[in-house]
Amino acid sequence: QKEVEQNSGPLSVPEGAIASLNCTxxxxxxxxxxxxxxxxxxxxxxxxxxxxxxxxxxxxxxxQLNKASQYVSLLIRDSQPxxxxxxxxxxxxxxxxxxxxxxxxxxxxx
Amino acid sequence: GAGVSQSPSNKVTEKGxxxxxxxxxxxxxxxxxxxRQSLGQGLEFLIYFQGNSAPDKSGLPSDRxxxxxxxxxxxxxxxxxxxxxxxxxxxxxxxxxxxxxTQYFGPGTRLLVL
Numbered sequence: 470q471k472e473v474e475q476n477s478g479p480l481s482v483p484e485g486a487i488a489s490l491n492c493t494x495x496x497x498x499x500x501x502x503x504x505x506x507x508x509x510x511x512x513x514x515x516x517x518x519x520x521x522x523x524x525x526x527x528x529x530x531x532x533q534l535n536k537a538s539q540y541v542s543l544l545i546r547d548s549q550p551x552x553x554x555x556x557x558x559x560x561x562x563x564x565x566x567x568x569x570x571x572x573x574x575x576x577x578x579x
Numbered sequence: 580g581a582g583v584s585q586s587p588s589n590k591v592t593e594k595g596x597x598x599x600x601x602x603x604x605x606x607x608x609x610x611x612x613x614x615r616q617s618l619g620q621g622l623e624f625l626i627y628f629q630g631n632s633a634p635d636k637s638g639l640p641s642d643r644x645x646x647x648x649x650x651x652x653x654x655x656x657x658x659x660x661x662x663x664x665x666x667x668x669x670x671x672x673x674x675x676x677x678x679x680x681t682q683y684f685g686p687g688t689r690l691l692v693l
Contacts, residue, residue, distance in 0.1 A: 473621065475621075501679050501680065503679070503680070511686070512670060512684035512685060512686050512687055513622070513670075513684050514684070515680070515681070515682075518680055557621060557622065559622075559679075561679035561680075564677055564678060564679070565610070565612070565627045565629075565635070565677055565678070565679065566624050566627070566635070566638075566679070567622070567624060567679050567682070568624065569614075569621035569622040569623075570621050571619065571620055571621040572621060
């Protein structure tokens with residue numbers, strides 16, 4: 470079983486809609502959770518971090534964490550064509566190591 | 580200021596050759612990380628440096644892989660006797676202090692082994 474699993478997608482949503490991305494992780498001791506955005510041919514860029522159960526909102530992005538279910542999600546509200554990218558879920562297993570999912574590719578249709 | 584830089588940006592090599600990939604972290608960043616991203620795969624942690632020391636080398640795929648860091652700055656990832664399965668994008672990241680957050684990634688080196 471992979472440490473971090475994501476829906477592979479691709480996920481296609483119309484402009485203005487909500488994009489919902491899901492991620493599950495296997496290690497219960499994981500403490501820190503991150504979402505990175507990666508445009509094609511570019512390096513990953515951190516967009517959200519979450520550490521405690523519940524929701525965390527930052528602009529059009531909302532991260533949700535449920536440690537009991539070992540589940541973390543990302544909602545993108547009012548999706549824009551510029552949100553078209555691959556979104557990587559990452560889980561921190563210790564002070565230095567990030568374990569990444571394979572990513573979900575999102576396409577926002579204008 | 581300047582971000583993390585990596586060179587070369589692209590490298591094509593023949594199977595069996597050795598390659599060296601270079602990473603220049605953000606100035607002042609004490610921690611440096613190497614990841615590998617294969618086609619359709621997530622980032623795979625390889626190794627990290629705190630200063631010039633690499634306390635955890637367990638992520639390196641085989642003994643053909645090695646890395647060093649000198650002067651608390653530049654790092655080199657060396658792959659000996661390259662194999663086709665080594666083809667991937669090798670990403671370097673750095674952070675001001677050791678920690679999972681605020682790892683700033685470089686643009687990566689795209690390695691193709693023929």
